[in-house]
Amino acid sequence: MSHHYSCICLLLCSVLLSLLHAEDDCDSGSCHPAIGDLLVGRSEQLTASSVCGLTGPQKYCIIGYLEGEEKCFLCDSRYPYSPYTHPNSHPIENVITTFEPDRKKKWWQSENGIDHVSIRLDLETLFKFSHLILTFKTFRPAAMLVERSTDHGHTWKIFRYFAQNCAESFPSIPSGPAKGVGDIVCDPRYSDIEPSTEGQIVLKALDPSFEIENPYVQSIQELITLTNLRINFTKLHTLGDTLFGRRQSDLLEKYYYAVYEIVVRGSCFCNGHASQCSPVQKLRGDVFYQPGMVHGRCICQHNTAGMSCERCKEFYNDAPWRPAEGSQDNACKVCKCNGHSDRCHFDMAVYVANDHISGGVCEDCQHHTMGQHCDQCKPFFYRDPLRAISDPYACIPCDCDPEGTLYSGLCESRTDPILGTIAGRCLCKENVEGVRCDMCRLSYYGLSGSDPLGCQPCTCNPSGSLSFSMCDPVTGECLCQRFVTGPHCDECLVGYWGLGSNLYGCSPCGCDIGGAHNNLCSSSDGQCECLPNIVGRRCTEPALGYFFLPLDYYIYEAEHAKPLSRSAPLSGRNSTPDIVFREPTPGKPVTWTGPGFARVLNGAGLRFTVSNIPFAMDFDIALRYEPESLEDWIGSIAVNPSGALTSDRCRNKALLQEPYTLALPATKRIALLHTPVCLDPGVEYFVDVYLSQAQAGCLHAVAACRSQKWPAAGTLCGSWWQGGRSESTCCPQPQHFPCSSHWPGTSQWELQRQCLRALATYRNMLSPSPQGRADTSHIWLLLGAAWAMAGRQAAFLSPAAPLAGSCLW
């Protein structure tokens, strides 16, 4: 009986100690919930593989029952134990301590004669296990083992074997005592046949014979925690009887397992972070929990969480989770997220990098923040220098043009004098400027996000633009100099040329209005498009071997004239002159046109027929000749119309109907008639030239008419174009071509072209003669024609003008 009381005392003391322990709260370091009996309140979680009388009354007997009358009894466990109605019920829950009086009336009992019986406790979570005490009603088992699981029964580990004969029952297991904590041994001390009743088996989680330096290491913690406990009885004591024979059933009825009480001492497992625990399952409020029940859910302190306070509370991950040890609470620390996040996780690498001060990494930082503590502005945001980082508006979006800013609109996130950064400053691409990086730098254009430099340099032709480095920042169009065009100022305007060869811009083509097809010229060398046989940049020069025939010239070759005898003006039998052919001799100057000369004898003459006068006007007549002797000659010239005169212009003017005498010195080759002759268009004139000299010889007759009334060179009379109506409308300057004023509604150039086309008609009539075919007998009729080309002015005005085109003497 004394045994029994001591046990109760032990229980009470433990409870008292636990209560004391629980009272010292968790503020001063580690704390632990009270230790209690894990079986209390867990009858549903305790099972046995064998129970007597489950299906109906079952007989059993006891050995050495001396005092009572009965030796055998009935077991009927169909109903739960009740001292009054079912005193013979022996289910497993009977082993749970209840502090009822007369403890020995209640026990668990297995079926008769079964060696292998197991009792199993399934806990709802991980508990701390302290020790196990079994109190038997009959003999203790001859062999048994205790095993535990920490993973709800998936895997099991043996705690200890117990056997009367360890070597026989568990041959592979060493017999105790253990050499170290956690050694699995077979303990022979609790399997004796004595005592026959109330024998105990005690199993301590930690062998008190070993001093444990650090109870918080993983291996120790594993030894003292469990979710399941299983007690396997493997061999009955049979007191010399053998169960194998089983010839007598009453023999078997004596052997079975029977246990008064099992106490599993332990506590809610909280890693030192809780002193109180609550039920694991949140049951309804009206559900009754047995007093003294050890609950499994820690009420965690030290900012920890979890059933066993095995992790840090949400948002308390700044330090790594650790169990509390002694006076060190090893509390979890709150993450510092500056109010921008309420979630964080622990990162060991960060913690180590931070000298073990802070390892909490904030998650999902709000308000455009980022960083371990949400303490930086996200890219594309910058720190308002006037606000604390904890301010929800501390980060302001960058105001940068993404096209012109590096990294698509990134700005400097904060002001740092050392780094030289300024919060909010946009990082412009190389060729971009402006607070927002939205402008091309001077001399650059075309801001574009796809351009890594932002803008491209202006490509203005330096010789064509006003400032070769400046262009339209959007289009890149350059500012051109005078007469220059093109987006890069690299082209001359139409009608201009010479970009780059002038100091400024382009020069006008200045194509000769008469010598060129138009006013277009080559942009490179300014060459105008010349009419045939005209050369020079501006088409102002005759080609080599050609001369500019003044437009008012007519030439009549003496070879084509009709010969005249002194007496008879026209000789039918001698209608062609005596022609002296000439071929040019190399090295000697050519002095004639046509095939050669017409030979005229002394006193004879030639009749030039003039019928191609286009307009009525005054003409000068010149004779070109070449005497065959050294004597001087005398010419006599008469001009007569073959029909009636029609024009007003010439009707009242003196015609040269009376012969005019002209000296033809042998030293000269030309003679000019000083009286002008008015000639009408559409009239055929005979210009009769008689040559006389005492000595007959070759005379080369030359006749020339020249307009007398024609205005000064360099001007053109508009009347020329309008049928000779008036001279008073003469045009003042060659540059201002006269036709314009009389041809309203027509562009000036078109007028000029028409004028010149008309002029060219005359020019063709007077096709230029190669010098090689010059001769000494011809007539020129000089029709005062349009004068448009300044370059010809000088020639026209020169004394030699009437003789232009004549061969060099």
Ligand SMILES: *[C@@H]1O[C@H](CO)[C@@H](O)[C@H](O)[C@H]1NC(C)=O
């Ligand atoms: C203990 O008993 C259970 C149930 O009978 C059995 O599954 C288990 O293997 C036994 N343990 C050992 C170590 O034999």
